Amino acid sequence: MSGLPAVTTVEIMKVLLALGGNAMTNRDGRARVEDQIAAAQVAMQAVAGLVSEGIDVVITHGNGPQVGNLLVKNELAASVVPPVPLDWCGAQTQGTLGFVLMNALDAALAERGIDKRSAAVVTRARVDAGDAGFTRPTKPIGRFLPAEEARVLREHGEIWEDRGEKGWRRMVASPEPLEILDAPAVHALVEAGFVVVANGGGGIPVVRDADGVLHGVEAVIDKDLGAALLARSVEVDVLVVATDVSNAVLRYGQPSAEQVGTVSVDQMRGYGSEGHFASGSMGPKVDAVCRFVEQGGRRAVITNLDNIVDAVAGNAGTVVVPN
Ligand SMILES: Nc1ncnc2c1ncn2[C@@H]1O[C@H](COP(=O)(O)OP(=O)(O)O)[C@@H](O)[C@H]1O
Numbered sequence: 001m002s003g004l005p006a007v008t009t010v011e012i013m014k015v016l017l018a019l020g021g022n023a024m025t026n027r028d029g030r031a032r033v034e035d036q037i038a039a040a041q042v043a044m045q046a047v048a049g050l051v052s053e054g055i056d057v058v059i060t061h062g063n064g065p066q067v068g069n070l071l072v073k074n075e076l077a078a079s080v081v082p083p084v085p086l087d088w089c090g091a092q093t094q095g096t097l098g099f100v101l102m103n104a105l106d107a108a109l110a111e112r113g114i115d116k117r118s119a120a121v122v123t124r125a126r127v128d129a130g131d132a133g134f135t136r137p138t139k140p141i142g143r144f145l146p147a148e149e150a151r152v153l154r155e156h157g158e159i160w161e162d163r164g165e166k167g168w169r170r171m172v173a174s175p176e177p178l179e180i181l182d183a184p185a186v187h188a189l190v191e192a193g194f195v196v197v198a199n200g201g202g203g204i205p206v207v208r209d210a211d212g213v214l215h216g217v218e219a220v221i222d223k224d225l226g227a228a229l230l231a232r233s234v235e236v237d238v239l240v241v242a243t244d245v246s247n248a249v250l251r252y253g254q255p256s257a258e259q260v261g262t263v264s265v266d267q268m269r270g271y272g273s274e275g276h277f278a279s280g281s282m283g284p285k286v287d288a289v290c291r292f293v294e295q296g297g298r299r300a301v302i303t304n305l306d307n308i309v310d311a312v313a314g315n316a317g318t319v320v321v322p323n
Pocket residue numbers: 019020021022023062242243244245247248249250251252276277278280281282283
């Protein structure tokens with residue numbers, strides 16, 4: 001798709017891998033325990049493949065299905081045990097998914113005889129209390145429901161949106177991540193030789209008050225935008241956004257659909273402006289990879305887990321490079 005040269009792994013040292021919901025569970029958004037463990041095992045085999053190439057890997061992950069499920073449990077149990085706010089639910093998903101990924105990763109590393117261990121970091125992302133995202137919910141979470149069931153919940157004050165063929169989904173506030181507050185801990189663990197899981201769900205959203213004290217806020221950050229910021233904060237060479245398609249596609253779903261290969265960041269922004277990438281799915285991924293490269297990152301890739309080693313080398317997926 002462009003005359004840009006292919007690149008090699010030779011000098012690539014550090015990679016941030018962002019695992020989407022599709023790489024973390026199955027497609028119905030229900031997030032059953034057995035599905036999540038099985039998906040983590042597949043994904044961590046791919047990570048172990050990267051580590052075996054001598055690459056330092058930081059992993060981040062989505063939490064949309066999981067945080068939505070926790071919210072429902074909270075609401076249903078509110079008359080029995082005290083409910084916790086949405087930011088607490090987000091923190092809980094970092095703990096649970098970190099645990100699941102660490103088990104899978106340690107096993108995959110041991111299987112290959114790699115003498116490295118995993119670590120998961122509870123990670124906070126600072127947001128602005130005045131962010132417009134608090135007044136206009138844009139983040140879909142939890143399970144998909146048929147229109148009729150969603151209508152009943154909307155009558156109870158919840159915000160639901162028609163998300164196409166899979167049904168309706170609950171929408172919550174999603175402010176812009178401004179700073180990954182625990183990036184220094186992630187950096188130190190990577191330097192110490194750990195494969196680190198961090199900033200799950202885009203980070204736990206917090207605001208800093210006038211006294212400098214941090215408080216959680218009820219929202220769910222877009223994990224791809226959080227990934228772009230973490231990637232710059234811990235100075236990785238390559239950001240890889242892993243999902244269930246091998247490439248971003250122009251005219252997606254149409255007979256004239258065309259995969260995007262290696263493109264400059266300006267070209268990719270141009271395709272975005274032409275409306276090729278759906279909001280709430282491919283759109284944020286494209287925004288994230290462009291941000292990473294615009295802010296000085298060397299290369300960012302959107303692809304599926306099967307392609308991960310080639311993607312890091314810039315030889316598979318949609319590869320965005322500086323102009
Ligand atoms: N232009 C596009 N190119 C490729 N995929 C697209 C495009 N627009 C929308 N999509 C959809 O985006 C999905 C990936 O986004 P999403 O489901 O949010 O991923 P994840 O949960 O893995 O983060 C693909 O399965 C595909 O259906």
